[in-house]
Amino acid sequence: MISFIGTDLDGTLLNSNKEISQENIRAIRAAVDKGITFAICSGRTLDSVQNFFDALQVPGYKVLLNGAVIFDPNNKKISDRPIAKAVVDDLLRSVDGYGFKVVIDGLDSTYVTDPELSDATYFEGVSKRNVLVGSVSELREINDRKDSVVYKVCFSSSEDRVAQLMKKIETFTSMPVVISRSGESYYELNALDCTKLSGLQRISAVSKIPIAEFMCFGDYGNDLEMLRGVGYGVAMDNAMExxxxxxxxxxxxxxxxxxxxVINRVLDKKIK
Structure with a gap:
């Protein structure tokens, strides 16, 4: 029995134009109308995910920033797990001078230093919520603000420097963070026990829906644990092997x- 459907956004629910197709919208609305609980499970921030809920016009859980923050269908926050300021500062200090693209995400704000000015760092370009800063030192200053809360730190590089980036990422394995890969040269770091799966497990506890009744869709490394841990893991044909x-x-x-x-197969009772 499938009582819950959760989906990643980029490379999964969204097409190459970063849009939700009408076919996907109709299927999700039909599932919710049938009483299935819905969730978006993304590495994105609140404002970005909310925009897609506005397009879908359905209620649902928001699993944000790889599970660091979760809102229920009534927009009540049920989980909040930032990275400790000292840990963020250690991460930032360790890459200062390397020239990598570095991103720190708050609940609804993204700060980026991007020496190569590649745009690959951004989900939706530079906006009032996506702020380009000049250096890692500035990111450290932002993290140090009393009102600053960082949920995710990201590192990426140009293709010719991926080996150097991976070597640096390996040095973080002893730190109190979870490391996931969400692109060929894009790594995301969250607080310990902060993944999409752990977020769904918290939803399961609150909603009383067994995790065995969850069906989730994904395509990349930060979805791997989620697909392996729920009752029905669905990989896109464009997913990594x-x-x-x-x-x-x-x-x-x-x-x-x-x-x-797949949702239409569920609704047609071809998948139970």
Missing amino acids: EVKDVADIITGTNDENGVAQ
């Missing part, structure tokens, strides 16, 4: 309405 290997179902790509394909 490691994600496909742990999935129970492989659906079409994000440009083929892969999420809708």
Whole structure:
């Protein structure tokens, strides 16, 4: 029995134009109308995820920043797990001078230093909520503010420097953080025990829906544990091979309405 459907955004629910197709919108609305609980499970911030809920016009849980913050369908915060300021500062100090792209995410704000000015760092370009700063030192100053709360720290590089970035990321494995890979050269760090799966487990405890009744969709490294840990893990056909290997179902790509394909099978009782 499937009582809960959760989906990643980029590379999963969103097509290559960063939009939710009408096919996916119709399938999600139909599932919610049938009483299935819905969630978006993303590395994105609140404002970004809320924009997609506005497009869907359905209630649901928001699993934000890889599970660091969770809101229930009534917009009540049920989990809040920032990274300790001292840990953020240690991470930032350790990469100062390397020239990597570095991002720190608050609940609804993103600060970026991007020496290569690549745009790859941003989800939606530079806006009032996506602020480009000049250096890692400025990021450290932002983190040091009393009112600053950081939930996620991200590092990325150009293709020719990926090996150097990976070597630096390996030095963080002894620190109190969870490391996930969400792109070929993009790494995201959260507080310990802060993943999409752990966020869903907290939702399971609150909602009383068994995790075995959860179906979740994803495509990349920060979705791997989620797909492996829920009752029905669904990998997109465009997913990385490691994600496909742990999935129970492989659906079409994000440009083929892969999420809708499987939800419609659930609604037609072809998947139980």
